[in-house]
Amino acid sequence: MIYNIPFTVVKGNFRLYYIFVVKYIEKLRNSGLRPTKQRLQICEVLFGTRKTFHFTINDLVKKIKKQINNNISLATLYNTVHAFEKKGYLKRIPINSNQTYFDTNISEHHHFYDLKEERLIDLENADVGPINIKKKINGKKIKSVEVLVKLED
Amino acid sequence: MIYNIPFTVVKGNFRLYYIFVVKYIEKLRNSGLRPTKQRLQICEVLFGTRKTFHFTINDLVKKIKKQINNNISLATLYNTVHAFEKKGYLKRIPINSNQTYFDTNISEHHHFYDLKEERLIDLENADVGPINIKKKINGKKIKSVEVLVKLED
DNA sequence: CAGCTCTTTAGAATCATTATAAACTAAACA
DNA sequence: TGTTTAGTTTATAATGATTCTAAAGAGCTG
Numbered sequence: 001m002i003y004n005i006p007f008t009v010v011k012g013n014f015r016l017y018y019i020f021v022v023k024y025i026e027k028l029r030n031s032g033l034r035p036t037k038q039r040l041q042i043c044e045v046l047f048g049t050r051k052t053f054h055f056t057i058n059d060l061v062k063k064i065k066k067q068i069n070n071n072i073s074l075a076t077l078y079n080t081v082h083a084f085e086k087k088g089y090l091k092r093i094p095i096n097s098n099q100t101y102f103d104t105n106i107s108e109h110h111h112f113y114d115l116k117e118e119r120l121i122d123l124e125n126a127d128v129g130p131i132n133i134k135k136k137i138n139g140k141k142i143k144s145v146e147v148l149v150k151l152e153d
Numbered sequence: 154m155i156y157n158i159p160f161t162v163v164k165g166n167f168r169l170y171y172i173f174v175v176k177y178i179e180k181l182r183n184s185g186l187r188p189t190k191q192r193l194q195i196c197e198v199l200f201g202t203r204k205t206f207h208f209t210i211n212d213l214v215k216k217i218k219k220q221i222n223n224n225i226s227l228a229t230l231y232n233t234v235h236a237f238e239k240k241g242y243l244k245r246i247p248i249n250s251n252q253t254y255f256d257t258n259i260s261e262h263h264h265f266y267d268l269k270e271e272r273l274i275d276l277e278n279a280d281v282g283p284i285n286i287k288k289k290i291n292g293k294k295i296k297s298v299e300v301l302v303k304l305e306d
Numbered sequence: 307c308a309g310c311t312c313t314t315t316a317g318a319a320t321c322a323t324t325a326t327a328a329a330c331t332a333a334a335c336a
Numbered sequence: 337t338g339t340t341t342a343g344t345t346t347a348t349a350a351t352g353a354t355t356c357t358a359a360a361g362a363g364c365t366g
Contacts, residue, residue: 033343034331034332034333034342034343034344035332036331036332036343036344036345037331038344038345039344056322057322057323058322072345072346073345073346073347074323074346074347075324075325075345075346075347075348076344076345076346078322078323078324079344079345092249093249094247094248094249094301095247095249096245096246096247096248096253098321098322098353098354099321099322099323100249100322100323112288112290112293114290114293115296121290123286123288124288126287127286127287127288128284128285128286128287129283129284129285129287130282131281131282131284131300132281132282133276133280133281133282133302134279134280134281134282135265135276135277135280137265137267137274137304139306140265140267140304140305140306141304141305141306142302142303142304143268143303143304143305144302144303145300145301145302145303146300146301146302146303147284147298147299147300147301148247148298148299148300148301149286149295149297149298149299150295150296150297150298150299151290151293151294151295151296152293152294152296153292153293153294186312186313187311187312187313187362187363187364188363189312189313189314189362189363190362191313191314192313209353210353210354211353225314225315226314226315226316227315227316227354228314228315228316228317228354228355228356229313229314229315231353231354231355232313232314251322251323251352251353252352252353252354253353253354
């Protein structure tokens with residue numbers, strides 16, 4: 001299959017880049033999302049690094065501005081992040097904050113929240129013993145179990 | 154000590170009422186908060202029932218309107234709820250929502266969140282097996298461990 | 307009662323998020 | 337390849353929870 005890459009590569013290794021972009025195109029098509037220029041650029045920023053990370057929409061705005069030679073409207077960032085969340089490519093982190101936090105680490109895991117520094121830290125599943133929920137609510141099943149560990153000095 | 158109750162009792166048993174109000178006056182004074190008419194009325198709504206409950210500021214507005222023969226400004230509700238949270242009389246529930254949820258149950262416990270009905274349900278500590286956090290962050294200590302169990306049909 | 311500080315208040319301001327509706331574009335089809 | 341269709345992007349407006357402001361009110365101490 002021939003892929004029509006919807007934007008030009010400004011710098012870097014085109015071949016490698018092409019492979020990555022094709023991967024995202026497949027991913028998006030497979031989940032019924034059209035691989036637009038904006039979505040591919042957002043994929044690159046969110047999923048193009050080895051390390052996973054936490055971010056708010058505001059953080060993403062800054063990352064896009066820094067990494068991409070193009071502006072993406074705020075509405076598109078919201079739409080895309082929400083679409084990715086719905087498809088399971090991102091997770092929303094349950095924490096009280098004026099902004100919503102998302103996580104590119106979609107594995108089952110938990111979080112530390114450093115109250116002083118207002119910083120989230122991953123807590124892998126292996127770092128938390130098994131959690132046994134004894135109570136049952138009839139007609140309902142458990143979709144997820146999320147642990148937030150607040151830290152102080 | 155003589156207490157000057159800063160508002161009149163509209164209906165009900167005055168004697169019993171007086172005892173409750175005095176209890177709240179002590180509570181507030183002991184934590185450095187002046188026992189104002191508004192704070193006592195809010196105490197009544199939040200702590201005057203046997204059962205604990207979850208609420209948003211918006212819920213509280215409705216409860217106040219229904220139960221108290223007096224209007225309390227929105228700013229005061231925010232101020233008071235935040236003051237009570239700071240003193241440990243209320244807990245903020247870590248959940249993603251456009252509104253902040255508070256809990257009058259300040260015991261160590263967790264929550265179910267019914268995604269379909271958008272409803273919080275208490276999960277007492279005894280309903281959850283012990284949680285063992287194996288990872289340590291140096292210089293930091295654990296302040297709280299909160300579990301959110303999401304439910305689906 | 308006087309003086310002081312804390313509290314309440316209405317209304318304005320802020321800020322994240324969502325809605326709108328017009329322009330745009332990927333995909334399907336002729 | 338051009339046309340059609342449905343999904344997307346965009347600037348901008350609207351919404352809504354929360355916070356700010358500063359002036360008036362009310363506990364508290366002496």
